[in-house]
Amino acid sequence: MIQSYSPSHADFIVEFHGEFSSFLKTRKSFIQGETLTVLRNLTIRSPKAYSTVQCGRGVEDNAELNSDFLYVNHSCEPNIAFDLSSTDPTEWHVRALKNIDAGSPVTFFYPSTEWEMDQAFECQCGTETCLGRIQGAKFLTTEQVNERGWVSPWILELMEERDA
Numbered sequence: 292m293i294q295s296y297s298p299s300h301a302d303f304i305v306e307f308h309g310e311f312s313s314f315l316k317t318r319k320s321f322i323q324g325e326t327l328t329v330l331r332n333l334t335i336r337s338p339k340a341y342s343t344v345q346c347g348r349g350v351e352d353n354a355e356l357n358s359d360f361l362y363v364n365h366s367c368e369p370n371i372a373f374d375l376s377s378t379d380p381t382e383w384h385v386r387a388l389k390n391i392d393a394g395s396p397v398t399f400f401y402p403s404t405e406w407e408m409d410q411a412f413e414c415q416c417g418t419e420t421c422l423g424r425i426q427g428a429k430f431l432t433t434e435q436v437n438e439r440g441w442v443s444p445w446i447l448e449l450m451e452e453r454d455a
């Protein structure tokens with residue numbers, strides 16, 4: 292039982308399940324392009340972990356979210372993007388890639404930010420275009436990454452160098 296949990300974002304709710312099986316849902320609808328939240332209170336320059344989001348190409352360019360957005364699961368057909376691409380971290384935000392109904396899980400394509408993930412997993416997103424094992428963009432073709440709605444600039448750069 293979680294005893295001291297308090298939600299970080301009023302418009303969102305965590306559905307708690309077993310280990311690594313919890314996920315974040317939205318209580319309100321969003322339209323494509325709308326900002327779900329600006330990311331605040333991050334711990335930047337964190338060691339890479341299952342819970343961090345990559346925010347650049349350096350080994351220490353990882354951010355702990357310190358909020359319920361930690362519970363955003365991966366999907367191969369995501370409905371949101373984590374956009375940590377601005378040189379100004381106060382502009383880092385989460386954006387809707389499509390219209391999202393209230394009550395829906397929010398999901399992002401982990402390889403859109405992650406080159407080589409700390410914790411790989413067998414994807415259970417259940418979508419038609421599911422890629423199976425998810426371990427970062429390094430292990431996917433550029434085409435597989437580019438067709439998911441949003442890709443961070445460091446991932447584009449690293450794929451370009453790899454493919455050269």
Ligand SMILES: C[S@@+](CC[C@H](N)C(=O)[O-])C[C@H]1O[C@@H](n2cnc3c(N)ncnc32)[C@H](O)[C@@H]1O
Nearest residue numbers: 311312313341362363364365410412414415416
């Ligand atoms: C940042 S956590 C996301 C929240 C996580 N579900 C939890 O309960 O803590 C990332 C981990 O969640 C799990 N996960 C996320 N998306 C998944 C998916 N599509 N299929 C299977 N496991 C997933 C994996 O174990 C992954 O390492």
